[in-house]
Amino acid sequence: MNVVAKLEIPAGFDPLGLRAEFPVFERNPGLVFLDTAASSQKPRVVIDGLAEFYRSDYANVHRGVYGLSARSTDRYDKARHSVRRFLNAAHDSEIVFVRGATEALNLVAYSWGATFLRAGDQVVISQLEHHSNIVPWQFLRDRIGIELVVAPIDDTGGLDMPAFAKLLAERVKLVSITHVANVTGHILPVRSIVRMAHARGIKVMLDGCQALPRLPVDVQDLDCDFYVFSGHKLYGPTGIGGLYAKRAILETMPPWQGGGDMIETVTFERTTYAPPPQRFEAGTPDISGAIGLDLAIGFIESLGRDAIRDHETALTEYAAQRLAAMPGVGIVGAGAERIGVVSFVVDGVHPHDLATILDQHNVAVRAGHHCAQPLMDHLGLPATTRASFGVYSHESDVDALVAAVKTAQKIFGCV
């Protein structure tokens, strides 16, 4: 008998009803979509709102004196304002639009890192990081000789806090760490991490890719120096994301790309740069992406961020319990506080084979290393199967997953 957790979905939160807002479910009847951590589906308000923007208000921003360009610019600026509000940053100028979290992490490594770090300085990341918070630091290591230090995880799969504390030595100048782990869904104690690092004069960057769609985030309360995210995981379009950085820090950072929009004056001899955030937004930006992100933020706010957190927490716990109760199924990193993501392995079935069979049952999951190869190596796993949730995910999706995993086990003769 499976142990079925009591699912305490917050009152008034109706994932099945919400599906009417997501056309993908109408176009793909029976779809069990459990890959929201890779990218979320898009609500009608974003899809239709984007088309309407192109129909009614579109022109290039910051350049035209004509009304249409002014309207487009207003909407672009309003999007930045919405991101500021969503993160509770102090100033709109602390929000830089980028392509996504990957670009934001590269921007900070390239601009802040190359300016303020010296050979021998250390950047602390964790064993749980996505490749996008590993490779940019390796580039910097190879360019200027910084050292990359990896904070270990404990038996629960969460960050080993005593070990982390010991790593915060004098040469550490930055901790760059995920807020929620994309393989295990673990929520890291980021407030403590920031406090411990700041006590030693160390700056902190948080990768909010998996956290921001699921948890209320207040960057002033967290007091982090940088916070990065991707819009496409937040019910918004692909190609847009954000970098939050404290104004005093952003003002000291040099541009990383040159071109239109990021300048104050240009002669052939010399260029002066615009203040942040324009300094970091060279060229025509992803205008419609920012508008779509604004619409997505409005959608999330209309549902309520506490309600989303409660919904995803309950569903994640339900999925973890149902999967853990299956013979031959192991949860990766069980035990710590988690949200939105459950990775698991099934004895005798390779994750790719499992995902293929699940797909035949209309269950969409991700199988592989989830862009976290060092974590997989540490766990001694070539890959896992990952189910992840969004506002439209429901208990019945988990039940469909469990049933399809049972079928796969029968096909492979594992039960």
Ligand SMILES: Cc1ncc(COP(=O)(O)O)c(C=O)c1O
């Ligand atoms: C924790 C984490 N960081 C960074 C990224 C990279 O995001 P993107 O590919 O949108 O830049 C992801 C994407 O899966 C992620 O889950």
